[in-house]
Amino acid sequence: MLNYLNQIKMKIRVYMIALIIAPFLLIECGDNDDDDTGPVGDNLVVITEDIDEVTIWYADSIYIIKDHDFWINNTLTIQPGTIIKFTPDGQGMSVHETGTIIANGNADNPIIFTSYKDDAHGGDNNGDGNATSPSVRDWANVLVESNGSSFIHCNFYYGGGSSYLSTLEIYGVQSTITNCVFAHNYGGKFGDFYYGALDATQANFSTQIKNNIFFDNNLPLSILSEIDIDNSNTFEDPNDPSIKNTMNGIFIYDLDNIDKLTTWSETEVPFVINDNDLWIVSPGSLKLGHNVIIKFTPDSYLVIGEGATLEQSQGNVFTSLKDDNYLGDTNGDGSATNPDDGDWGGIYDDAASAYLTGSNILYDSN
Numbered sequence: 001m002l003n004y005l006n007q008i009k010m011k012i013r014v015y016m017i018a019l020i021i022a023p024f025l026l027i028e029c030g031d032n033d034d035d036d037t038g039p040v041g042d043n044l045v046v047i048t049e050d051i052d053e054v055t056i057w058y059a060d061s062i063y064i065i066k067d068h069d070f071w072i073n074n075t076l077t078i079q080p081g082t083i084i085k086f087t088p089d090g091q092g093m094s095v096h097e098t099g100t101i102i103a104n105g106n107a108d109n110p111i112i113f114t115s116y117k118d119d120a121h122g123g124d125n126n127g128d129g130n131a132t133s134p135s136v137r138d139w140a141n142v143l144v145e146s147n148g149s150s151f152i153h154c155n156f157y158y159g160g161g162s163s164y165l166s167t168l169e170i171y172g173v174q175s176t177i178t179n180c181v182f183a184h185n186y187g188g189k190f191g192d193f194y195y196g197a198l199d200a201t202q203a204n205f206s207t208q209i210k211n212n213i214f215f216d217n218n219l220p221l222s223i224l225s226e227i228d229i230d231n232s233n234t235f236e237d238p239n240d241p242s243i244k245n246t247m248n249g250i251f252i253y254d255l256d257n258i259d260k261l262t263t264w265s266e267t268e269v270p271f272v273i274n275d276n277d278l279w280i281v282s283p284g285s286l287k288l289g290h291n292v293i294i295k296f297t298p299d300s301y302l303v304i305g306e307g308a309t310l311e312q313s314q315g316n317v318f319t320s321l322k323d324d325n326y327l328g329d330t331n332g333d334g335s336a337t338n339p340d341d342g343d344w345g346g347i348y349d350d351a352a353s354a355y356l357t358g359s360n361i362l363y364d365s366n
Contacts, residue, residue: 039064039087039116040127047090051099057082059109062122065090072099080153081109083122086139091161094143101144105153110181113167115139115158136218137161137186143169147204150176156197160186160218166199174204180212183237187219187247194251194274196222201253203227205260213238218332219247220269225254225278231265231289247332249295254278258286258308265289270327273300276345282307291315293326296344296364306351312360320344320363339363 039046043061050071057063059081066087072095078084082105086092095101105111112121115138119130126132140162151168159167167185168177177198185197193201197217200207205226214220215237223229229250237243249272257279264271264286270293280286282305288294290313296302298321304310320343321331331337339362346364347356355366 039125041123041125044125051076057084062125064116064125065093070094071096072101074098075100075102078103078105078111080105080111083112083114085114085116085118085122085125086159087116087126092140092142095146095149097146099146101142101149101151103149103151103154107153107179109153111151111154113142113154113156113159118157121157134158134184136184141166141169143171144175145171145173147173148175149173151178151180152176153179155181155183156185158184160197163190164199165190165195165219166222167197169195169199170203170207172202172204174206175200176208177212178208178210182212182214182220183216185217187217187222189219192274193253194219194222194247194272196220196251198222200224200227201251202255205256205262209233214245215243217245219249219251220245221249222251222253224256225252225258226256226260226262228263229266229271230263231267233266233268235269244328247330248328249330252278257281257284257305259284261285261287263287263289264292264294267291267293268327270295270330272297272321272330273302275300277301277303279303279305280308280310281305285309285311287311288313288316293317293319295319295321295323295326295330297321298343299345301345302347304347304349304351310347316360318347318361318364323363341365 045061046064046066048066052073054075057078059079063084066089070093103111114121115134116126117132118134137160138158156167165186165188182197187197196219198221200223203224211232213234249269251272254275259281272295274297276299317326320339322337323339342365343363346366
C-alpha cells in the first residue's frame with residue numbers, strides 16, 4: 001500500500017536587490033561601456049539599473065542587459081519587434097511580485113530574448129565581428145514571480161544558464177505564454193527533477209501554454225501536474241522537422257495533487273511523470289485525449305484516489321521513459337538503454353486497493 005504523502009519541493013532563492021537610480025542609460029552609435037569592444041551599434045539602450053517605474057521598451061532600440069541582479073519592480077511593456085540581449089554582466093531578469101512584464105509581439109514582429117553574441121538579431125552588438133557565436137546557456141533566464149505577465153509572439157534563444165536550467169520560469173503565479181518560439185536553449189535534469197526551457201513546474205494551474213514552438217532545446221517543457229495542455233504546441237522546427245529536442249517530452253511535477261478536471265491532449269510528444277506518487281484526488285479527474293502517451297521515470301506511480309477518475313481514450317499508452325517505440329527517445333540517450341519490466345511503479349486504484357492492468361500498460365512493476 002502506498003503512503004499518501006506529498007513531497008515538499010520548494011526552491012530557495014537568494015536575491016540581492018540594488019537601489020534604483022534610473023531605469024536605463026541611452027547609448028548613441030559609437031559609444032561603449034567598460035567593455036573594450038562593446039556594446040556597439042545604433043539605438044542601443046544599456047540596462048544598468050532595476051525598473052521601479054512604469055516603463056516602455058521601444059522597437060526602435062536594442063536593449064543590452066548589464067545589471068547583474070536585474071529586477072522588474074513595476075510594469076514593463078515591451079513593444080512588438082523589440083530585441084533584448086543578455087550579457088555576462090547581466091544574464092537574466094526577474095519580475096518581482098510588484099512588477100509585470102507585458103511582452104506582446106505579433107507574427108510579423110516578435111519580441112526577441114537572446115544572447116549578446118547573437119549577431120543574427122540586431123547585429124554585432126558586442127563588437128567582435130564573427131569571433132564569437134551564440135550557444136546554449138549563453139545567458140540565464142527570465143524569472144516571473146507576479147501574476148498577469150504575458151509573453152505573446154516572443155522568441156527565446158540560447159538561454160538556460162540559470163541554476164534550474166530554464167530560459168523562461170513561471171514561479172508560483174499565473175502567466176500567459178502563447179505563439180512563442182523556444183530554440184537553442186537548455187533545460188534538463190537537476191537533482192531528482194526535470195526543468196524545461198519553459199519551466200512551469202511551480203506555476204499557477206491557470207497558466208496558459210498554447211501554440212508555442214520548441215526545437216533544438218535539451219528539454220523543451222516542464223509543467224505543474226494541474227496545468228491543461230492542448231494539442232496546439234509544436235515540438236520540432238517547422239522549417240526542418242528533423243530538428244526536434246533532445247529530451248522531447250512534457251515533464252510533469254506534482255507540487256499539488258490533481259484535484260480538479262485536468263486535460264492533457266498533446267500527441268506529438270509524451271507526457272513524463274516523474275514522481276513516486278502523483279495522486280488524482282476527489283473531485284479531481286485526469287482526462288487524456290486520443291493517442292496521448294504517458295511515460296514514467298523509475299519508481300514513479302500514478303495513484304487514483306477514492307472519488308477521483310482517470311479518463312482514458314483510444315490510443316493511450318502508459319510506459320517506461322526508456323521506451324523509444326512510443327514517440328521516440330524521450331530520455332535523450334539514443335539507443336543506450338532499453339525498457340524492461342519493473343522500470344516504473346504502476347497505476348494504483350486506491351479505492352479498489354489494486355493496480356490497473358491492461359495491454360496498454362507496459363514495463364511497470366505489476
